[in-house]
Amino acid sequence: MTTTDSNIDHKIGNTPLAELSSFSTNSIKFYAKLEFCNPFGSVKDRAAYWMIKDAEKRGILKKAKSAIIEPTSGNTGIALAGIARVLGYKVELVVPEKASEETKAILRKLGATLHETSDDLCPRVGAGTDQSIALAKAIAKPRPDIYYMPNQYENEANFLAHYESTGPEIWNQTRGKVTHFIAGCGTGGTITGTATYLKEQNKDVKIIAVQAQKNHLLQGLRNFEESAMPDLFKRRVGVVDEWITATNKESFDTVEMLSRKEKLLVGPSSGSVMSSMIKVAERLEKGVLVGIFADDGRKFKSLYLQQGVFTEGEYVKALENSKSLSGIEIISPH
Template sequence: MSARTYETSLIADDVQVIEAVAEAMVLEPDREADNGARPEQHARRVYDSIVDLAPNPDNPTPMVRLSHRINPHPGYEILLKLEGMNPFGSIKDRTALYMLRGLDLDPHQALVEPSAGNTGIALAAMANAWNVPIEIVVPDGTPEEKKALLRFLGAELIEVEDELCPLFPTEGARGVVKSMVESEAYGGKYVSPNQYESALNVEAHYRTTGPEIWKQTRGEIDYFFAGIGTGGTISGVGRFLKEQNPAIQIIGVEPASRQHHLSGLKRITGLPDEHFPKILDRDLLDDLISVTDEQAFGAGIELARKDGIMVGPTTGALLHAALRAGLPKNGKAVLISADNAAKYVSAYARYL
């Protein structure tokens, strides 16, 4: 075969490949991703609504590999999944979208939800996009930056005396929301997405976060670390990953004390069964590691100063657990970085 004939053959083969790809794209022109956006919107990065930026396996949040400056173990790869890159700034964007889609609201009804901040922010932003009134009940220990963002979004804020780690399900912010939803005095005005008990919280991570991680790592993952809060992230991702490979270790991280400042996390060690998060699948957990405030904030500061990655203190808690807990320092670990440092500047200031 001459060089000319060979070149023509290659071009013909390339054309066939291009035509096959084009045909495959035409077969499903209206296929929508989990967030409502179509694949071509992700390709062009032009959207009809801010809500369409919510992640899914076709539009995942990025991962970043930690350097040897923060992770000195050569056989141990640590990847942070940067959920702070979501449109409203945290992993709770996923939960909020799934829960809101599962609600059937009448025109006279309003949303109300207990939140340590991130879920409330995501719900408030999406409620604005869909013209739905919303009230958020927060513990008074919620970081000031989060409360300011909720007010900025126009949410009516109800602050209650509450620890960041109340007992489930009647104390503090949750108890207030429960009474608002159930009280006859309000005449059915309020509807709560109820992140603490909604199966859609778990479903969001089973359908998006888990598949994203599997796809981004090409199935090469040995450990998955997530904080214990509502239980949605670790249950949804854990279930998906265990279905792909039962050998993957699912590791939960909790505060070392109920009196903590790790907004969004909950200590479950020592709790009676009736106070456990209802959607947390404890059977998925291979290990549970406790981390102090000082360890979490210290790891977050170290990460910023060594790798330039600015994360919230819950990510610091996971990083401390991944690096300093008594686990084998080999294989590949994926850590959920739930949000970024911007919402915790005042909290970090105490440790600088």
């Protein structure tokens, strides 16, 4: 990894907006915002960077003195560990046991110390119910002079990352023609930040929030019937015009379809977003749909093989053929 403190801010964001030509028609256009083109491989690079820089500005985070601790199911942890290593901070992460082995290997390779819990794949965020958040707070509380917990579930910088970058990028890349914005929901930072900006430009842009089914396998997403909505999301949940619940099966089926038709090897949440985009398009006569593809499929080989999304040979071929991987800086678990 060659990213340095002097250029990390120039590497985060400004990700490609790719037309999905196998799905587009003359009247309905499908676009994917390829967030895995961020330096550490996911949409969470934006929030992690904004939260760290905000804490530095406020004097909460100090080099050579502070350590970052955060509960995470994957991408936020990778982003925090990678960016913190560039900026010179130590990182401790509380992760659920069910996070993919590839994800945990990447985190360790980036130098993060891991504390594993028996929590769900995507941690519950209601008061007193999330083991990951509770453990992170228990570690940090006795040493406020050392530990800084960004707390992506409440931190306004998570929202601002997307209000100040993702939203303007999509508006400019579509030349203001975007009609529907579709994003998966976890902390709510991506969807509320992007949506707030887009609606300020055009109040008629429709915002579609994608949540996972109950008892799901879609890392990065949540189901808000079994998990409480994060405070960050609650503050601006009114920007959402429609909710779609994505199932494991349709999400994994769409991951396979995107690999076959578009040569994109994506993560499960991107499959959820794409399957939801297809549902939305089915009832439209015209439109410009933009979906967030939060990460690629390199962290999910074991999950995909286990769930029968790909055979070993099919996964290797998908990896070789995937145009999603060219030029992306990410540390491989192997």
